[in-house]
Amino acid sequence: MSAKGPKDPISIYICELKGHLRARGLRRRRIAEEVQAHLEQSSSEMCERRLEAHEAMTAAIGRFGAPEQVAAQFNRQPAARRLLERRLVVLWVSWIAAMGMGSATVWAAVSGPEAHAARSSLAPQHISGSAAPHRRTCPACEGLVRRCALPSPQESAGRAAARTAVRESSRSRRTACP
Amino acid sequence: MGQSEVQGHLDAMLLAVLQGTPLHGYALLEELRRRSGGKFDLAEGTIYPALHRLEGSGLLSSRWEVVDGRRRRVYAISSRGRQAAGEQIESWRRFSRAIEAVLSPVTETRP
DSSP states (O other), X not given: OTTOSTTSHHHHHHHHHHHHOOOOHHHHHHHHHHHHHHHHHHXXXXXXXXXXXXXXXXXXXXXXXXXXXXXHHHHOOOHHHHHHHHHHHHHHHHHHHHHHHHHHHHXXXXXXXXXXXXXXXXXXXXXXXXXXXXXXXXXXXXXXXSSOOSOOHHHHHHHHHHHHXXXXXXXXXXXXXX | OOHHHHHTTHHHHHHHHHTTSOEEHHHHHHHHHHHTTXXXXXXXXXXXXXXXXXXXXXXXXXXXXXXXXXXXXXXXXXXXXXXXXXXXXXHHHHHHHHHHHHHSOOOOOOX
């Protein structure tokens, strides 16, 4: 097949076919490769029947059909397949959204003030009310929380003392009343 | 036989031929020609879109193989394809019997 080269009729035909195809990527390459193999086999068999190479290629192309007609048949994708593809896209988007919402929920549960307060209530410093200075990062979860929502032991003691003083003064007011 | 006549039954014919053995497109066409005694005047480019469509429907599967030194896409019928082929062949036989009954000369029996 001496006529085979970058400008041979089969290569030109394949270029034209690709130009009319709506398919992209692997599918497009597969179609082009299948058609090219078919045309080459067809033309080589015609060459065996003593046809000149260029003539054989042209005849093989003629038997195969016009590139725009062949491409139009490939472009008519069944509706069922298009529907399946759309469903897959919806499923994929839903999965991504669910993963995002799940991550946000977990993050809120781990780093939210309620969770932090719950963890902090178990911390020995808070329970014992030790005299250690209250840190702005919680000992129960340092690194995760920047600010502790609970009052420091000193603040707790001060508030308790204030409550006691109020109670005492109201009691004394009641007893002083005739 | 005209192309439009063949085209309507192309899927059934491709499935029927592939029931015997897996084949690539060119061999499939030759087998169709051989079985029809060269009657089918089919544009060769029409079988590849049909093969792709049947594969998309799960009736065929395909893979690359090297046949006679050439890389070819070889198609094989799936179990769903066999079932579909059986149904389509049966449907065609019912249809052709009905056509035959209509076209055959009537032998009137008078009382």
